[in-house]
Amino acid sequence: MNRPTRHVLPALFAALFASALCAAQAVRYDGHRVVRVEVRDAADAALMETISPDMWSHHAGPGPVDYRVSPEGLAALDASGLAYVTLIPDVQARIDQEREAVALAGERGFGFFDAYRTYAEFDAWANALAAAHPGLVSRFDAGLSLQGRSIFGVRLRPAGAPADRPSVLFNGCQHAREWISPMTVAFIADSFASGYGVDPRITAILDELDVDFIPIVNPDGYVHSWTSERLWRKNRRPNPGGSFGVDINRNWGYEWGGPGSSGTPSNDTYRGPAPFSEPETQVLSQYIASQTGLRAHIDFHSYSQLVLAPWGWTTAPAPDAPALNGLADAMADAIFGVHQEVYVAGPISTTPYLAVLTP
Numbered sequence: 001m002n003r004p005t006r007h008v009l010p011a012l013f014a015a016l017f018a019s020a021l022c023a024a025q026a027v028r029y030d031g032h033r034v035v036r037v038e039v040r041d042a043a044d045a046a047l048m049e050t051i052s053p054d055m056w057s058h059h060a061g062p063g064p065v066d067y068r069v070s071p072e073g074l075a076a077l078d079a080s081g082l083a084y085v086t087l088i089p090d091v092q093a094r095i096d097q098e099r100e101a102v103a104l105a106g107e108r109g110f111g112f113f114d115a116y117r118t119y120a121e122f123d124a125w126a127n128a129l130a131a132a133h134p135g136l137v138s139r140f141d142a143g144l145s146l147q148g149r150s151i152f153g154v155r156l157r158p159a160g161a162p163a164d165r166p167s168v169l170f171n172g173c174q175h176a177r178e179w180i181s182p183m184t185v186a187f188i189a190d191s192f193a194s195g196y197g198v199d200p201r202i203t204a205i206l207d208e209l210d211v212d213f214i215p216i217v218n219p220d221g222y223v224h225s226w227t228s229e230r231l232w233r234k235n236r237r238p239n240p241g242g243s244f245g246v247d248i249n250r251n252w253g254y255e256w257g258g259p260g261s262s263g264t265p266s267n268d269t270y271r272g273p274a275p276f277s278e279p280e281t282q283v284l285s286q287y288i289a290s291q292t293g294l295r296a297h298i299d300f301h302s303y304s305q306l307v308l309a310p311w312g313w314t315t316a317p318a319p320d321a322p323a324l325n326g327l328a329d330a331m332a333d334a335i336f337g338v339h340q341e342v343y344v345a346g347p348i349s350t351t352p353y354l355a356v357l358t359p
């Protein structure tokens with residue numbers, strides 16, 4: 001056995017792979033921090049809008065709000081007198097560490113869920129899951145992104161199940177940079193596929209329901225976040241004025257255009273020129289509309305530890321608020337029961353902003 005060849009070559013390839021990725025990573029965040037600012041009122045929030053283009057919390061306050069700030073932004077923040085603490089002292093260092101972890105996983109042949117995965121790797125994963133579980137898992141392609149990439153998924157449905165069963169949908173990655181969301185959706189699908197016939201709870205669910213998983217709703221943005229701009233959020237729509245991207249999660253038709261979205265194309269929460277103007281929202285909404293048995297849908301985001309239920313556009317309770325909030329509470333309790341991690345549950349619009357760092 002030629003041990004040096006076996007060990008050195010993969011390391012070399014990994015190093016080349018890593019340097020190729022770094023070379024393509026056009027946008028850097030050297031000296032950028034993520035800070036938590038104590039926003040007291042609307043004037044503070046407006047000031048922070050001029051200091052940072054990238055609020056990581058969804059709610060602009062009042063209360064603690066997280067922002068990415070450039071070195072210039074940090075100087076302006078120091079001059080402003082606003083109170084803040086630093087959460088991430090060096091954003092680029094964190095991104096470099098992540099790149100190294102991805103390269104190391106490739107070098108050592110780690111399992112699929114031990115590192116973040118590219119769009120191509122998720123695509124191959126969907127095919128592999130279907131091949132590994134014939135008669136249970138099937139791949140589907142719901143439609144195409146703006147740049148023509150498949151918005152694919154897998155359906156878990158035991159052979160011979162009745163045609164008109166109820167169904168549930170899990171999706172991730174409306175926002176490109178939220179890399180943990182497709183990993184989570186794929187992990188649930190993988191766990192369900194391997195658990196059918198083994199885990200009585202999973203078996204009972206799949207004997208009752210079709211369960212669909214779409215890991216990456218925004219493939220163009222996701223690919224861009226790997227090749228060019230790690231913190232890219234939107235799709236890759238060319239906008240008037242030269243900017244790119246519509247926020248897919250602000251492009252849905254119901255109550256489109258309200259607060260929490262922007263009409264400015266360069267803004268990270270740009271809602272687009274019209275409801276459902278983007279292929280990605282068209283594909284997912286049409287898929288949902290076509291599933292006549294659909295009973296529940298979870299849309300995964302990061303960062304934060306929240307279980308959020310409708311409504312988002314108004315503080316009025318949703319028609320079935322007690323059931324939704326009860327379910328959200330039960331999910332948060334279940335997560336705590338397994339991991340002792342605290343997730344805060346409640347409606348999007350009224351869950352205390354102290355914890356809301358939203359979708």
Ligand SMILES: [Zn+2]
Pocket residue numbers: 174175178249300301302358359
């Ligand atoms: Zn999001």
